[in-house]
Amino acid sequence: MSLFVHKYGGTSVGTVERIQAVADKVSAFRQQGHDLVVVVSAMSGETNRLIALAHDIQECPDPREMDVLVSTGEQVTIALLCMALKKRGWDARSYTGSQVRILTDNSHTKARIQDIDVANMRGDLDAGRVVVVAGFQGVDEQGNITTLGRGGSDTTGVALAAALKADECQIYTDVDGVYTTDPRVVSSARRLDRITFEEMLEMASLGSKVLQIRAVEFAGKYSVPLRVLSSFEEGPGTLITLDEEYPTMEQPVVSGIAFNRDEAKVTVMGVPDTPGVASRILAPIGEANIEVDVIVQNVAEDKTTDLTFTVHRTDIDRATAVLKQVTTEIGAREVVSDDKIAKVSIVGVGMRSHAGVASRMFNALANDNINIQMITTSEIKISVVIEERYLELAVRSLHSAFELDADPIESR
Amino acid sequence: MSLFVHKYGGTSVGTVERIQAVADKVSAFRQQGHDLVVVVSAMSGETNRLIALAHDIQECPDPREMDVLVSTGEQVTIALLCMALKKRGWDARSYTGSQVRILTDNSHTKARIQDIDVANMRGDLDAGRVVVVAGFQGVDEQGNITTLGRGGSDTTGVALAAALKADECQIYTDVDGVYTTDPRVVSSARRLDRITFEEMLEMASLGSKVLQIRAVEFAGKYSVPLRVLSSFEEGPGTLITLDEEYPTMEQPVVSGIAFNRDEAKVTVMGVPDTPGVASRILAPIGEANIEVDVIVQNVAEDKTTDLTFTVHRTDIDRATAVLKQVTTEIGAREVVSDDKIAKVSIVGVGMRSHAGVASRMFNALANDNINIQMITTSEIKISVVIEERYLELAVRSLHSAFELDADPIESR
Numbered sequence: 001m002s003l004f005v006h007k008y009g010g011t012s013v014g015t016v017e018r019i020q021a022v023a024d025k026v027s028a029f030r031q032q033g034h035d036l037v038v039v040v041s042a043m044s045g046e047t048n049r050l051i052a053l054a055h056d057i058q059e060c061p062d063p064r065e066m067d068v069l070v071s072t073g074e075q076v077t078i079a080l081l082c083m084a085l086k087k088r089g090w091d092a093r094s095y096t097g098s099q100v101r102i103l104t105d106n107s108h109t110k111a112r113i114q115d116i117d118v119a120n121m122r123g124d125l126d127a128g129r130v131v132v133v134a135g136f137q138g139v140d141e142q143g144n145i146t147t148l149g150r151g152g153s154d155t156t157g158v159a160l161a162a163a164l165k166a167d168e169c170q171i172y173t174d175v176d177g178v179y180t181t182d183p184r185v186v187s188s189a190r191r192l193d194r195i196t197f198e199e200m201l202e203m204a205s206l207g208s209k210v211l212q213i214r215a216v217e218f219a220g221k222y223s224v225p226l227r228v229l230s231s232f233e234e235g236p237g238t239l240i241t242l243d244e245e246y247p248t249m250e251q252p253v254v255s256g257i258a259f260n261r262d263e264a265k266v267t268v269m270g271v272p273d274t275p276g277v278a279s280r281i282l283a284p285i286g287e288a289n290i291e292v293d294v295i296v297q298n299v300a301e302d303k304t305t306d307l308t309f310t311v312h313r314t315d316i317d318r319a320t321a322v323l324k325q326v327t328t329e330i331g332a333r334e335v336v337s338d339d340k341i342a343k344v345s346i347v348g349v350g351m352r353s354h355a356g357v358a359s360r361m362f363n364a365l366a367n368d369n370i371n372i373q374m375i376t377t378s379e380i381k382i383s384v385v386i387e388e389r390y391l392e393l394a395v396r397s398l399h400s401a402f403e404l405d406a407d408p409i410e411s412r
Numbered sequence: 413m414s415l416f417v418h419k420y421g422g423t424s425v426g427t428v429e430r431i432q433a434v435a436d437k438v439s440a441f442r443q444q445g446h447d448l449v450v451v452v453s454a455m456s457g458e459t460n461r462l463i464a465l466a467h468d469i470q471e472c473p474d475p476r477e478m479d480v481l482v483s484t485g486e487q488v489t490i491a492l493l494c495m496a497l498k499k500r501g502w503d504a505r506s507y508t509g510s511q512v513r514i515l516t517d518n519s520h521t522k523a524r525i526q527d528i529d530v531a532n533m534r535g536d537l538d539a540g541r542v543v544v545v546a547g548f549q550g551v552d553e554q555g556n557i558t559t560l561g562r563g564g565s566d567t568t569g570v571a572l573a574a575a576l577k578a579d580e581c582q583i584y585t586d587v588d589g590v591y592t593t594d595p596r597v598v599s600s601a602r603r604l605d606r607i608t609f610e611e612m613l614e615m616a617s618l619g620s621k622v623l624q625i626r627a628v629e630f631a632g633k634y635s636v637p638l639r640v641l642s643s644f645e646e647g648p649g650t651l652i653t654l655d656e657e658y659p660t661m662e663q664p665v666v667s668g669i670a671f672n673r674d675e676a677k678v679t680v681m682g683v684p685d686t687p688g689v690a691s692r693i694l695a696p697i698g699e700a701n702i703e704v705d706v707i708v709q710n711v712a713e714d715k716t717t718d719l720t721f722t723v724h725r726t727d728i729d730r731a732t733a734v735l736k737q738v739t740t741e742i743g744a745r746e747v748v749s750d751d752k753i754a755k756v757s758i759v760g761v762g763m764r765s766h767a768g769v770a771s772r773m774f775n776a777l778a779n780d781n782i783n784i785q786m787i788t789t790s791e792i793k794i795s796v797v798i799e800e801r802y803l804e805l806a807v808r809s810l811h812s813a814f815e816l817d818a819d820p821i822e823s824r
Binding site for chain 2: 143
């Protein structure tokens with residue numbers, strides 16, 4: 001008999017029928033004798049409906065009131081799911097974030113969890129009840145309702161699992177696990193049985209949007225075994241675990257290929273090669289609240305250099321405008337931008353202990369005549385920026401080069 | 413400078429535009445320097461939408477979870493109204509029932525208010541904020557969300573006004589006050605400037621559905637001046653006050669004509685005239701949760717009598733079924749029912765001190781050849797049951813007989 005935390009997202013509870021299906025799933029676990037805490041999101045569409053109402057009223061809605069408003073979405077779902085469980089003969093009790101007492105700071109719309117009071121939930125579990133908790137929300141010291149920001153229900157699930165020392169936190173979603181890459185691009189992409197927290201973080205931030213990144217960080221920090229599964233199909237999903245629990249012998253060099261076409265590239269050309277010049281270029285970009293991803297500066301030739309970096313594609317016009325001003329100030333030659341780029345990354349804890357991973361990657365791309373425009377590396381990831389039109393080809397080449405579309409390895 | 417409690421019902425906050433209009437109204441009061449606590453209902457249709465969802469999930473929804481569910485309706489409105497007020501430059505803060513701490517008993521879906529903590533609201537008022545409170549909801553000792561039942565937002569308004577010792581509780585609705593009778597039946601019906609709590613109770617329970625009866629009781633008990641006004645038109649509305657504040661000199665004998673076509677009549681004929689027989693007939697009706705209104709028992713002739721009473725029209729089939737069984741048991745002759753009846757009542761504190769009110773009423777009806785089937789009286793009310801087809805005629809006759817459609821009396 002184990003204690004599980006289940007989390008069901010908006011699509012999984014999007015209709016009355018789907019809520020009934022979630023209740024069936026929970027019933028099956030209870031029948032096996034397990035204790036269950038279930039975290040739910042708002043029914044799909046509901047949060048957007050509420051946000052639209054707010055914007056109809058006030059152009060830039062008050063954050064405190066926004067939290068009062070949107071937190072109703074999950075409150076509706078917890079009540080309906082408890083009713084569905086009661087209908088099936090299980091005792092169940094719903095909790096808003098405030099009722100659990102999921103204590104957060106007071107950063108409305110993006111609050112961070114500080115403490116969770118488990119006493120009431122523990123009492124209900126001991127009494128044989130299913131505990132159903134509204135995801136995404138908490139309460140500050142003063143009793144104000146707060147929310148954790150979009151996707152925060154995953155974080156609620158993991159945080160509850162950590163606080164209750166649950167055996168596993170299971171995130172039910174509309175995909176059946178984490179894949180070696182996007183199956184829409186590479187048909188031979190495989191579901192991973194396991195992945196480490198670190199790999200998952202790199203996969204998530206790079207565009208495999210299965211899990212909220214904060215939830216993965218949280219799970220890693222508190223060593224909560226985390227599993228991603230489908231709400232709609234049976235299957236073991238993907239277990240996200242600590243590196244230590246992942247024997248090196250069986251560890252593949254690369255676990256997955258992530259990619260991202262949301263970025264654009266901007267280059268300031270003919271930058272005078274003087275100390276502090278990179279900062280003079282990037283500081284105004286930061287002040288304009290534009291996030292920068294990959295940065296590359298070439299070696300100086302003729303006392304000038306080129307500085308290239310990528311930004312979110314929606315920010316490219318603003319970034320270019322800022323840089324045109326900077327270019328004049330620092331005496332650089334010109335600003336060139338390109339939004340027809342894509343970023344492809346190989347991710348794997350195995351590359352730490354394997355030399356030659358980078359050359360294998362670059363070689364695979366060269367074989368397909370794909371030119372690499374930028375390169376960045378971390379301990380468990382290598383990313384390249386290439387022309388967007390080569391993206392699918394690059395992903396398929398790398399997937400094959402790192403033997404990801406071979407038959408599943410039994411032991412993984 | 414006064415402290416007002418405003419209450420806006422579901423129709424008054426039914427759309428984004430109407431919420432903006434409420435914010436304009438509140439702004440106007442603030443501009444005059446008044447302090448304001450605003451109680452709001454769910455946007456019209458929202459509560460029904462939520463209840464329908466619940467019934468789709470569970471035939472007879474769990475009461476605790478029903479309260480968690482439907483209380484979200486008002487929570488949406490408080491957030492939106494605060495946003496609309498902030499947009500107009502006013503500082504405002506929303507409160508759920510739980511955040512105010514409107515402490516209730518734990519009778520889910522029909523909880524009663526036990527205590528209201530005014531400390532936080534008082535702090536906000538002192539700081540110049542508009543306080544916006546979700547109507548209809550509270551919290552029990554254990555922190556469970558409770559609701560006061562349909563129309564409970566009026567009660568919230570009055571209870572807050574009592575707790576805060578507000579100068580007036582203003583209930584904004586879709587009518588501009590309390591009328592001498594339904595203007596759709598009598599075109600010369602007049603809006604009353606004033607009415608006593610007792611009269612209002614009789615009018616409300618008899619079908620003038622302007623205010624929730626519990627709210628009027630509450631206002632009477634705590635002497636909260638209560639005013640009914642239109643959300644959509646300017647005007648003084650109707651002030652509901654204590655009898656003492658209503659000088660007898662100016663008091664009309666009858667303040668209004670109420671009526672009700674929701675009832676049906678059932679008669680058990682040939683009842684053996686033995687002690688306890690009325691109880692043997694009515695006890696099973698009570699056990700079947702059927703509410704009985706008017707009861708009349710005729711004088712016995714030939715050792716048998718007839719017992720007639722009215723029930724809600726939707727209960728008539730169940731009542732008849734129950735009575736058929738009882739009839740056999742007690743040896744009565746037969747059960748006859750009639751759902752083509754209506755009840756008409758004259759209401760007024762003035763009739764206490766005036767003789768001959770009943771005869772004037774019966775005389776007016778006789779002049780129109782309207783047969784009276786049943787009669788009941790209280791200190792400030794006389795009701796008759798008549799054939800339904802004469803209802804409009806009876807109301808018009810009585811309205812005229814008691815000089816209600818004369819020119820408005822200035823002093824009222």
